[in-house]
Amino acid sequence: MSSVVRVFAYLKRYPTLASGQLLCAVLMTLALIIFPEVTGHVTRDIIPNKKFDEFIPWVLLALSGFFLRELLNGLRIILNNVFEQKVIYDVRSDLYKKIQRLPLNWFDSRRTGDIMTRVIEDVTAMERVLIDGVEQGLVAVLQILIIGTMLYLNDATVAMWATIPVPLLALSAWLYTRNARHRYKAQREATSDMNALLHDNLSGVRQIKAYTSEEAEHKRFNEFSNRLRKATLKVMRYWAMYSPGTSFIAMTGYVLVLAFGGWRVMQGQMEHDQFLKFFLYISLFYEPVGRLHQLNQMALSARAAADRVFEILDTEDEPNATTGDHLPRPVKAHVRFEDVSFSYGDTPTLSHIDLDAQPGETIALVGPTGAGKSTIVSLLTRFYECSAGRITVDGKDISGLAKSDLRSHIGYVTQEPFLFNGTVRENLVLADRTASDEEIWAALDASNAGHFVRKLPEGLDTNVGERGVKLSGGEKQRLSIARALLKDPPILLLDEATSAVDNETERLIQQALDRLLEQRTSFVIAHRLSTVRNATRIYVLDGGSVVETGTHDELMAFNGLYAELASRDFAEEE
Numbered sequence: 001m002s003s004v005v006r007v008f009a010y011l012k013r014y015p016t017l018a019s020g021q022l023l024c025a026v027l028m029t030l031a032l033i034i035f036p037e038v039t040g041h042v043t044r045d046i047i048p049n050k051k052f053d054e055f056i057p058w059v060l061l062a063l064s065g066f067f068l069r070e071l072l073n074g075l076r077i078i079l080n081n082v083f084e085q086k087v088i089y090d091v092r093s094d095l096y097k098k099i100q101r102l103p104l105n106w107f108d109s110r111r112t113g114d115i116m117t118r119v120i121e122d123v124t125a126m127e128r129v130l131i132d133g134v135e136q137g138l139v140a141v142l143q144i145l146i147i148g149t150m151l152y153l154n155d156a157t158v159a160m161w162a163t164i165p166v167p168l169l170a171l172s173a174w175l176y177t178r179n180a181r182h183r184y185k186a187q188r189e190a191t192s193d194m195n196a197l198l199h200d201n202l203s204g205v206r207q208i209k210a211y212t213s214e215e216a217e218h219k220r221f222n223e224f225s226n227r228l229r230k231a232t233l234k235v236m237r238y239w240a241m242y243s244p245g246t247s248f249i250a251m252t253g254y255v256l257v258l259a260f261g262g263w264r265v266m267q268g269q270m271e272h273d274q275f276l277k278f279f280l281y282i283s284l285f286y287e288p289v290g291r292l293h294q295l296n297q298m299a300l301s302a303r304a305a306a307d308r309v310f311e312i313l314d315t316e317d318e319p320n321a322t323t324g325d326h327l328p329r330p331v332k333a334h335v336r337f338e339d340v341s342f343s344y345g346d347t348p349t350l351s352h353i354d355l356d357a358q359p360g361e362t363i364a365l366v367g368p369t370g371a372g373k374s375t376i377v378s379l380l381t382r383f384y385e386c387s388a389g390r391i392t393v394d395g396k397d398i399s400g401l402a403k404s405d406l407r408s409h410i411g412y413v414t415q416e417p418f419l420f421n422g423t424v425r426e427n428l429v430l431a432d433r434t435a436s437d438e439e440i441w442a443a444l445d446a447s448n449a450g451h452f453v454r455k456l457p458e459g460l461d462t463n464v465g466e467r468g469v470k471l472s473g474g475e476k477q478r479l480s481i482a483r484a485l486l487k488d489p490p491i492l493l494l495d496e497a498t499s500a501v502d503n504e505t506e507r508l509i510q511q512a513l514d515r516l517l518e519q520r521t522s523f524v525i526a527h528r529l530s531t532v533r534n535a536t537r538i539y540v541l542d543g544g545s546v547v548e549t550g551t552h553d554e555l556m557a558f559n560g561l562y563a564e565l566a567s568r569d570f571a572e573e574e
């Protein structure tokens with residue numbers, strides 16, 4: 001279905017506002033007739049007969065015609081804006097809801113800046129078709145019909161000559177529109193590319209400064225900006241031919257009235273007052289034609305934007321985004337991977353993984369970089385779906401579970417602790433919206449974060465900055481542990497941080513982690529020897545397969561890949 005038609009579906013939600021503004025627009029158009037009719041009457045009857053007593057009331061009537069029109073216009077603008085903002089709100093809300101339900105691999109191949117452009121700019125642009133397009137378009141057409149009728153009622157012959165340019169205008173509009181879509185699409189895409197680059201560079205501003213690549217990045221930004229400039233100029237070049245061209249065609253209508261109207265006046269077939277009225281009407285006739293051309297331009301741009309918005313809305317939700325089974329209560333958290341295979345693209349990432357984690361066990365995942373450790377964790381949270389095999393929790397295949405239910409039983413502490421730009425409290429209650437201050441402090445104390453949070457200028461209400469930029473790496477890690485503690489999930493996924501912290505911080509973090517791992521089924525992508533040693537079982541991965549399994553001592557005795565990794569990676573710790 002055409003994007004433009006689909007945009008109109010949003011109209012139906014607000015029938016009162018839509019019809020209210022249309023009614024105002026129709027009445028406004030009707031009020032337009034007052035001035036030319038009054039002028040005609042005054043020229044024909046009042047002035048020649050010197051009716052001084054009637055003159056002022058007629059002039060006031062002409063004035064009241066304009067007053068009424070603008071009064072209605074004011075009301076229309078108010079209704080229009082309320083309508084417009086409601087629709088923008090609805091489309092954005094639908095879009096955001098949809099984005100949250102899209103599978104993670106959709107985001108893997110998208111740029112954040114592009115998604116933001118669609119939500120912020122494209123929604124506004126597409127909505128203009130709906131509001132301005134429908135309303136102004138209808139008003140313009142109505143004005144053309146009403147004034148056109150008045151022209152024919154006044155003098156059909158002159159009216160016929162006056163409207164000769166109309167088919168020519170329709171033809172040029174069709175020619176312009178026919179090839180315009182790709183030009184507007186290119187313009188919207190160039191905007192999006194530039195926003196995506198800007199977003200990326202702002203996120204990586206530290207790297208840019210550290211590598212003193214400001215100049216190179218400025219050049220790259222200018223290249224993108226230049227592409228947008230060129231795309232916009234291309235749109236404008238066509239408009240520069242189309243707009244004056246159509247204006248000229250419309251103006252020939254005036255000349256035709258002058259020529260044929262003047263001729264009829266000279267032949268005594270038309271009165272002076274009629275001739276004057278004709279000029280007033282003809283300007284009212286061609287003025288909305290100009291507006292229709294502007295609307296056409298806007299509609300084309302809006303259509304390109306709507307295509308981009310509907311592309312997101314039409315993407316399929318991730319499976320079980322909102323529906324599915326629930327885990328049987330109480331959740332014991334017995335996790336099994338049974339012959340699981342997975343690939344992100346063409347090459348297999350995980351092959352035939354078997355893994356068993358009994359309730360309360362700590363499972364360490366160890367292996368060289370790129371072995372597939374994080375992918376195992378991502379499959380358990382169902383960020384990605386297994387290509388073959390199955391994963392069960394308490395005997396239930398997770399592929400049939402509602403994701404919200406599954407994830408509500410899983411805590412995930414990522415390697416790079418991500419904090420949102422908000423207060424300490426806002427970042428923590430992400431795990432439990434109903435948590436009291438006492439519970440928050442208990443989680444902070446258990447993660448050894450209570451001490452430093454108490455020292456922050458506004459305690460729990462201190463803003464941590466974008467991605468937690470105002471905190472140290474160790475502090476961020478402890479806050480993310482506190483967040484997981486607050487959630488208190490039966491299953492915990494922990495990607496241990498690799499960045500070096502001083503010994504004291506390391507001790508504090510380790511203590512926090514020990515508390516976090518207590519009495520839960522945990523999967524730890526282990527980088528610390530202490531974690532690996534305490535693990536119930538270690539799975540050693542290589543090239544997407546489990547190559548060794550056992551405890552630390554067993555694997556050291558086995559003297560395989562684990563022993564090699566351990567002697568290399570953990571040498572410093574020992």
Ligand SMILES: Nc1ncnc2c1ncn2[C@@H]1O[C@H](COP(=O)(O)OP(=O)(O)OP(=O)(O)O)[C@@H](O)[C@H]1O
Binds near residue numbers: 368
């Ligand atoms: N989103 C993704 N899209 C495509 N390929 C991916 C994606 N994420 C990871 N990969 C690839 O899958 C393989 C396994 O990656 P994974 O992150 O699971 O390894 P890892 O063992 O956790 O590595 P590390 O210890 O370095 O974090 C790698 O070859 C990686 O390049």
